[in-house]
Amino acid sequence: MNLIMEHKIDPEIVIFGSSVAEVGFNANLISEITDNFVYNAALDGTRIGQNKGLIDEFNTYSERCHTVILGLSFFSLSEESRMTEPSRFYAHFKNKNVERMFYESDTHNYIKLKYVPFYAFTQYTHTYYKNAGIGLKNFLKGKELAPDDHNGFIPHYNSWYGENIESNDFGSVAIDFSEKTLGQLTNVIRELNNKGRKVIMVICPMYMNGQKYYSNYQQLINKVKAFEKEGVKVYDFSSIPLNTDKNNFYNNGHLNVTGAKEFSRLIANSLKSSRETKELL
Structure with a gap:
């Protein structure tokens, strides 16, 4: 996040999304196959409203980026009434894109950050102050903020430990869709x-029984594909064989490092063969 807010990265292909994208897109592998600099800028727990602040900021300065990948999960089109871990953005509140993000996605915190003196300092966690201390030490030592070895990808080496959804649970829950979120995506x-x-x-992989838990998962796919009228290319990975094998996941919605490797190969090869992006790669 800070790399974007401080304009420290300018990849040719950038990925935004939640933890599903964060653990799923192996940026280095995709870079190797496509011969493009790829950065995974996904943040755990975020929906489009929260990603929008980062995307808008990136869009203001990037000179190299030709392809933006939006990695979607089952909740990506749902309502967002409060931001996840908003303290991650407090230090950048004066940035117009971040301020607008709070205004649109977390009015409660927006009002307090805007009008209550020192409010942000009362909300920072121990982890934030610990990381701030590390950042200060690096600054004093002259160390520049730089991408990590995985370029934003967070590999998970766990085997399956998620909830086991059985056939009698299929269709138990309906995904809700938000017109506000759909509008934000369009913008x-x-x-x-x-x-x-x-x-x-990209409709990211999800373990098949996890998909069947939702009574209207196909409706999610249809709503995403409707964005093709905006000139978007949609890659649907909801029905690939990878989704039938638990060995590729650590829970119903998140790939482990094994699944991420296979998924990233599929993504990279799709990018290389796509007529829409071929001239750019």
Whole structure:
């Protein structure tokens, strides 16, 4: 997040999304196959409202990026009333894109950050102060903020430890869809397109029984594919063989390092063969 807010990275292909994308897109592997600098800028727990602040900021300064990948999970089109771990953005509240993100996605915190003196300092966690201390030490030693070895990808080496969803649980829950979220996505896509960037929406892998837990999972897929009218390319990985094998996941919605490797190969090869992106790669 800070790398984008401080304009420290400018990849040719950038990935945004929640933890599903964070643990699923092996940036280095995709870079190797496509011969492009790829960075995984996904943040755990975030939906489009929270990602929008980062995407908008990235869109203002990037000179190299030609392809933006939006990695989607089952909740990506749902309502977002409060931000996840908003303290991650407090230090950047004066940035116009971050301020607008709070205004649109977390009005409660927006009002307090805007009008209550020192409010942010009362909300920082121990982890935040610990990381701030590390950052200060690095600054004093002259160490620049730089991408990590995995370029944003967070590999998970765990085997399956998620909830086991059986057939009698199928169709238990319906996914809710938010018109506000759909509108935010449309705006993001149009703003990226205006800068000449290709947008690819990816329906990320999910263990098959996890998909069947939702009574309207197909409706999610249909709503994502409807964005093709905005010039978006949609890659649907909801029905690939990878989704039938628990060995690729550590829970119903998240790939482990084994699954991420296979998924990233599929993504990279799709990028290479896609007519829409071939001229850019």
